[in-house]
Amino acid sequence: GQSLEQPSEVTAVEGAIVQINCTYQTSGFNGLFWYQQHAGEAPTFLSYNVLDGLEETGRFSSFLSRSKGYSYLLLKELQMKDSASYLCAEGAGSYQLTFGKGTKLSVIP
Amino acid sequence: EAQVTQNPRYLITVTGKKLTVTCSQNMNHEYMSWYRQDPGLGLRQIYYSMNVEVTDKGDVPEGYKVSRKEKRNFPLILESPSPNQTSLYFCASSFGLNTEAFFGQGTRLTVV
Numbered sequence: 001g002q003s004l005e006q007p008s009e010v011t012a013v014e015g016a017i018v019q020i021n022c023t024y025q026t027s028g029f030n031g032l033f034w035y036q037q038h039a040g041e042a043p044t045f046l047s048y049n050v051l052d053g054l055e056e057t058g059r060f061s062s063f064l065s066r067s068k069g070y071s072y073l074l075l076k077e078l079q080m081k082d083s084a085s086y087l088c089a090e091g092a093g094s095y096q097l098t099f100g101k102g103t104k105l106s107v108i109p
Numbered sequence: 110e111a112q113v114t115q116n117p118r119y120l121i122t123v124t125g126k127k128l129t130v131t132c133s134q135n136m137n138h139e140y141m142s143w144y145r146q147d148p149g150l151g152l153r154q155i156y157y158s159m160n161v162e163v164t165d166k167g168d169v170p171e172g173y174k175v176s177r178k179e180k181r182n183f184p185l186i187l188e189s190p191s192p193n194q195t196s197l198y199f200c201a202s203s204f205g206l207n208t209e210a211f212f213g214q215g216t217r218l219t220v221v
Contacts, residue, residue, distance in 0.1 A: 031207045042199060042212035043152070050207065087152065091206045096167060097142065101151035 004088050004100035011106045017076050020103045022088035026069040033089040034062050034073045037102070043087055046073070075105075083107045111136045115200050115213035122190055122220055130185045130216050132200035138211075140203045141183040142167065143175065145196040146215075152199070158183055190220040 004024045012018035024032065031050040035043035047055055049064035049071060061074040073086055085102040113134045122128055134141065142157035144167075154167030158177040172194055174186040183202075187194060200213040 033210075035210075040215075042215055043210075044212070045209040048207070048209065089152075096154060096157065097206060097210070098154070098168070099144075099152040101149065 004090055004098060006086075006088055006100040006103045008101065009104045009106070011108060012075075012078055014078055014080060014107055014109050016078050017074065018078060018105065020073045020075075020086050020105065022071045022073075022100055024069050024071070024088070024090050024100075026066065029066060029069075030091040032062075032064055032071045033091070033097075034060075034071075035087045035089060035099075036084050037087060038084045046086075078107050080107050080109070111211065113200055113202050113211050113213040115198075115216050117216060118214060119217050120219070122218070124191055124220055125189050128187050128190060128218075130187075130198060130200075130218070132183045132185065132213055133181050134183075134202040134211070135181065136202060136211065137180065138202035138204055139180070140205055141177070142201050142210075143173070143183070143185045144199045144201065145169065145194075146199060147196050155185070155198075190218075192220050194218065195220050 006022045033048050034046040036046050037043040047062040049062050054063045059076045064071045085104050087099050087102045089099040091097050116131045139160050143155040144152045146152050153169045155173050156175040158164045164175050198216045201210040203210040
């Protein structure tokens, strides 16, 4: 299957901005998802990008570059409750959805 | 309330004893899938289903079976569980592959 690469951990300060990157293989690409997962809970949907550019939803934005096989999630005005794992996932043309291993974000005071 | 319901939430069983984890969704979604989540490995897809009676293998199908006799239900069956199947399992559903997936609460399975 496809593989996605993201950093394993990121630490940022409350109130700041943090960017979480995700790179993926471009063959058969059919859209890039971001999910949030708090410890011990189910993942919840944040965003979906299929076209190049930036999509904004409140404090969260997601960017996609199809030619570079690259996406990032931008979190602004960080809050303590944003401490969670952030998963990128790719739909690759078939009905398989492949997830990255996740980036654990720690927000510190 | 729109939801995906998995049962049980927690299960401890012994090697070789057949078990079934149930998954049900009330959103009339066509697409359902099962994942396992292990530390350092992330979410890996076990099986998926595009509609009733249509299922296919994901990345880690060995040791698992599924069935999709009704649109709302997608049970995961472990015919002969082994300790390497100890994991956190999630069921998910969506209207299609490239739409938001809704996840169940998870089933933490321990096989001793």
